[in-house]
Amino acid sequence: LEGEKQDQIRRAEAAEAEITRLRLQLAQKDQEIQDLTIRPQPIHLDPIEPQAIFPDQVTAQQQGNVIIHALNNYDNSTVAYNPIVTNGIVRFEGAFQKYSDFSYKIGIADSSVVFGSKKDPADNEYDGKTVCYQNNGCITHMNNKEIAGNALIEDGQTVALEVNMTSSPRTLTFFINGQQQPISVCNIPPSIRFWINLCVQNQTFTLTRFERINSPSRTGVQNSKVMQWGQNWEPVVTTNKLFVGGISPQTTSADIGRLFEEVGQVESANVVTTNQGISRGFGYVTMSSVEAAQRAIQVLNGRTLNGRNIEVRFYTERKKRGNWRGKGTKQFGSLHQNFNFNNSDSDD
Structure with missing residues (x-):
């Protein structure tokens, strides 16, 4: 019962935060509409x-x-x-x-x-x-x-x-x-x-x-x-992909998929495993939009799933370590194509 109560509190807080965000977004759109008034070309x-x-x-x-x-x-x-x-x-x-x-x-x-x-x-x-x-x-x-x-x-x-x-x-x-x-x-x-x-x-x-x-x-x-100017800028979020950490050994891809469907449409959900099929304790979820991903962070970060409190945050791609230009070499992108995430326990 205590867990359900905490979940209800989190949902209420997330809903309030979403309302505030939407109000700010609406105000920004109103300003954009006003700015779209045709102006004379500068002289x-x-x-x-x-x-x-x-x-x-x-x-x-x-x-x-x-x-x-x-x-x-x-x-x-x-x-x-x-x-x-x-x-x-x-x-x-x-x-x-x-x-x-x-x-x-x-x-x-x-x-x-x-x-x-x-x-x-x-x-x-x-x-x-x-x-x-x-x-x-x-x-x-x-x-x-x-x-x-x-x-x-x-x-x-x-x-x-x-x-x-x-x-x-x-x-x-x-x-x-x-x-x-x-x-x-x-x-x-x-x-x-x-x-x-x-x-x-x-x-x-x-x-x-x-x-x-x-x-x-x-x-x-x-x-x-x-x-x-003068403020520490945070990168603009442009991804709908999430990193999910703290996953218990028995949690499956279907489990995290069902959980994230509580807050929006899920495009894919995967738990990362070793070559022997053992969970590595983290995974990735791709939501249908950036907004849905933000909502998932607000609602699900810290949620208990199969006895573990999970961490939910935006996926961040590791920076490339320079350009390989030698003959016969190839510049590689992410090693995690097609959800084959068995090479790293970082975000990338």
């Missing part, structure tokens, strides 16, 4: 004369509006641009070339930042003082936590950063080929510089626009999320 008011700031004379050079990485090294070269931006709405736009399997980045920094020679803007000494938009589509700010959701930056595409220093709060918005990206940043510092980063021979960045405009280009976009 280009005042081109800004860029002044590139090179941390050294060996990692990159300038030819007109083009920054070119040196041919004889693979060192980071982070080039910031004057003037410092403190007011108005300013757009900084350009295109990268020659990816060559090495990343490039673009972003803003607090105006107090001075990039050293061969430094990456994501280095610890700049933690919390920069925002980096990487060519893999992720943005970072503190502790190198990558927030996915924006488009990749491909060779030759225009990537634009637009800061609105007149709005409250001040904002940073990203664009790829003129299309606004869903992840943006608010509460940016009152004084910033734009910067770009190259790290491989002959990579280039061509600056095509640096100007003030009369009104923001920002509008409402689907699945938008605003990150706050």
Whole structure:
């Protein structure tokens, strides 16, 4: 009876949390609808004369509006641009070339930042003082936590950063080929510089626009999320797959499948076993949606199943340990294809 009472309390708490989440989601959707009001195209008011700031004379050079990485090294070269931006709405736009399997980045920094020679803007000494938009589509700010959701930056595409220093709060918005990206940043510092980063021979960045405009280009976009400067960002959840730990030896895949069906539709449920068929004490459940997975965590984390309190959390994929480029080698993905999870007791 005591266990049933605790389960009822957990369900009530989960239901209350779900109602709060839905209210916040509805408020965000209402704001998106308001933002979708057709706005006039921004008028280009005042081109800004860029002044590139090179941390050294060996990692990159300038030819007109083009920054070119040196041919004889693979060192980071982070080039910031004057003037410092403190007011108005300013757009900084350009295109990268020659990816060559090495990343490039673009972003803003607090105006107090001075990039050293061969430094990456994501280095610890700049933690919390920069925002980096990487060519893999992720943005970072503190502790190198990558927030996915924006488009990749491909060779030759225009990537634009637009800061609105007149709005409250001040904002940073990203664009790829003129299309606004869903992840943006608010509460940016009152004084910033734009910067770009190259790290491989002959990579280039061509600056095509640096100007003030009369009104923001920002509008409402689907699945938008605003990150706050100065806060420790948590990755945006985009998976409906769950890790389930603390499973008792007698619990089967069918058992966890039935349990998770209490909170939503289950696509698959598997207990990981050894080659001899013995449970390894954990498993994976794939729900029908991210929302259903979140609901499962709220309701089922800590639930007793066959005498054990189970742990339920989002599945996280282990980062790859580098690129294998030798002849005859192959870059492998997850070892757990088709629910053959017998190789690891971690999330991946």
